[in-house]
Amino acid sequence: MGALEELAGPLAQQFTQLHLAAQVGILAASFLVLSVSLHVANQILFKNPNEPPVVFSWFPLVGSTITYGMDPPTFFRVNRAKYGDIFTFILLGKKTTVYVGCAGNDFILNGKAKDVCAEDIYTVLTTPVFGKDVVYDCPNSKLMEQKKFMKIALTTQAFQSYVPIIADEVSSYFKKSADFKGKSGIVNMPPKMAQITIFTASHSLQGKEIRHKFDETLADLYHDLDMGFNPVNFMLHWAPLPWNNRRDHAQRTIAKIYMDTIKERRAAGKSDAQDMMWHLMGSTYKNGTPVPDHEIAHMMIALLMAGQHSSSSTSSWIMLWLAARPDIMEDLYREQVENLGADLPPLHHVLLSAGGVTATDPTFFPDPDTWEPHRWDKDSPLAPRMVVKSEEEEEKIDYGYGLVSKGAASPYLPFGAGRHRCIGEQFANVQLQTITAMVVRDFKFRNVDGSNKVIGTDYASLFSRPLEPANIHWEKRDA
Template identity: 45%
Template sequence: MSEPTGLIDELYRSLTPFLAELWALSLVQKIGILIALPFVYSLTWQLLYSLKSERVPLVHYWIPWLGSAIPYGMQPYEFFAQCQKKYGDCFAFLLLGKVMTVYLGPKGHEFILNAKLNDVSAEEAYTHLTTPVFGKGVIYDCPNWKLMEQKKFAKVALTKDSFIKYVPLIREEVLSYFNTEAHFAGDKGKVNVLQSQPEITIFTASRTLLGKEMRMMLDNGYAKLYSDLDKGFTPINFVFPNLPLPSYKRRDNAHNVISDTYMRLITRRKEENDIQDRDLIDALMKNSTYKDGTSMTDKEIANLLIGVLMGGQHTSASTSAWFLLHLGERPDLQNELYEEIKSVLGDRKEVTYEDLQQLTLVNNTIKETLRMHMPLHSIFRKVMNPLQVPDSKMIVPKGHYVLVSPGFAMTNDKYFPNADTFEPHRWDVSKSAVGGADNDTVDYGFGKITKGVSSPYLPFGGGRHRCIGEQFAYTQLGTLLVTYIQTFKWTSKLPKVDYSSMVTLPEEPAEIEWERRQE
């Protein structure tokens, strides 16, 4: 008999009495052992992890697999602050079976957002989360070089000349909404900003980016569909992209309905040879050929359009909801904004793109809202090669994840005194107060952007995955805020933050009480 076979026989003989005793236990005792085994394994794994000197400190947890998912999911910034106090800026925690290494502050921004493409991957981190929402072949469901080219394709609709044309269209849509929606009927009333702002965002974004024809095909129900897509971005979706749950079914239905709407328009324009230069849809149909000679399919174009509008939906809907709620507690700021708008526009009511550049307090109000309420509280990357934490001996292993949270830095007194106070005038000071301007640029394939990410203020992310819609967001939000201030005065009570999804929205009820200006 060979040596391996003999060892197996010996092991079997030694285990037989133990297995017999185990089998003789009562059902209750067997169930107790089965329940205890995962906890024993988890505690043993944590002990062995802590004995490795090159590992990042691990946040202790009791519940196997779940790890720290509950405190992180309920209050991520509070969770980070507690861990920072105990472990420092760099620590790891278990999230639904995945080890997440967090690096807080500007050094963490630099470490993760400017990491080499070969070392970390956004595609590997997000594809299970985003592909069911956006669809196949776009954003994170394709190689990084294709994503960079998709950004370049989309940027044709994000130029200064485009913004000049967009401002009157956005104002027209907002005023139409004020004049036709029931919750703005009369001289005074109350509105839920979690209903009004997603709808206004969809109508203004579709009117400008996708054109009048597409805008006329959309109604209030489309805002609800995009809300259903939003709810596909939760921690559970991060681990389980497909489950037989109602929220997953609503997500999939929303994607199919929206994609089919875009496809109908694309198909009609192709059949009628009606491809001009009206909107982003025309632009993508005319020019969406990759550098390797392959072209995006019609379905991929439709999916990319979902992603483009979704990016704006995150920022503009949540940000406008938050600045309305904050301003509802600050009638003094509403009056200041009103006076600033009058000083720039004079007797005119219509605002232009050039006017927006002169409205300092309007822009600072948006900037301050983004500081306090960055739409995404966490940004992930999957580690593809062992990654050394700068200025340390700690190594993040391949297969783990790294997490950065610019929103945590932006709400920290260390970088922004009285960080919990909504104060747009803090931005009246020079840029050096928040890390300074960085003129060093890099082109990842979709145009030059700032290379540095060491500032504590990064509401649009950084590096190759930085949001390309920053200037569009300021144009859309600025026009929207000006139109609100010109039309209404309002009051509100600021709600707490709802962290149940990856997007930081206000908890219900999130209402403002408005009355029309009589001036």
């Protein structure tokens, strides 16, 4: 008998005598040790010189998910310093290659549809939320047509009709809200901004029938739908988990509300409203097919969700920064008084670009972490150090939804670039500026502790936003 067998025999005997739970524990621990060893050995011994460097990680599948997820900007900065502009890391079990820097922004955002295929990645998350046949549940060429329909509807004339709608929503929100009763108080701002954003967007883009339903059922249903955007759903989108069941129920119910509204509108005849639903009801694909009702309903959901997260967190940041910089809030107030008068009217490799890295790079933006809206003034010492081309100099390209800038090598791309560029930029500007103007007219904000600091970022959600509670002190101007 060999020495090994001599040792193995008694060990095996001892193992079989153990309690079942202990046996399972030992097997699981051995499996973990084995897979960690193989994963580590694989990274050290089998480096492929033709592929980008891989960020070292201890655990297979988990890879860098936790360090990335806790603070993506720091993760990118630290690993860029270690590995250069292009590196691969494991995110939720997938090999993900990021190309940071201006060249990376251009390479990814202007990449060929067959090489950088957003629908392959996002569809598992977005299709159960938006519904079938729209956005990432259809060929990219169809999405380009859908974006064209939406972009055409967002005209200057439509925006002019939206401003009073948004302004009225903001004033009536503050009048009705129990948290803003009295002369002054303290409030956690982000949930308030989330409500203001959804009320203003639904009223202007989807019409007053839909807006009224937000006071009844729609707000809760949208909340359930939103839970579908949980990052773990990149892996568990199919699982019959409570939040997925609620997501599916909410999707069916909301889509039916939109489809019923479309039918009611058809029955009542054309109105002069400038909202997106009317526009889509009259739109036809290039092949002659009118946009079917279920697609209009699903586009309505997609549009509201696309705008909601970005505008709601941007407006929260604006309010929190105004509280941190009351001097800027006063500048904005004076600007309105001077201009409007004191009597104011109302699988495989996933590819990523990381626009946030260049947008916070001191090479382009001096003192990038300081919120200083005046950095956009021409002679500001903090003015961006980048070449800004005029409208005429800018080369344009049409991906199927109208002309957009061809170059994506800019360090500053808050609305993306290329075929997936935002079509909501102008709407977001109208919405955010109107909300800010209304708030500045009626309130003075400051931090509860009087400091100039702003709370950190919550990266755990899919869309980064302020950590909560993000309390500010408010005071009414007319108090």
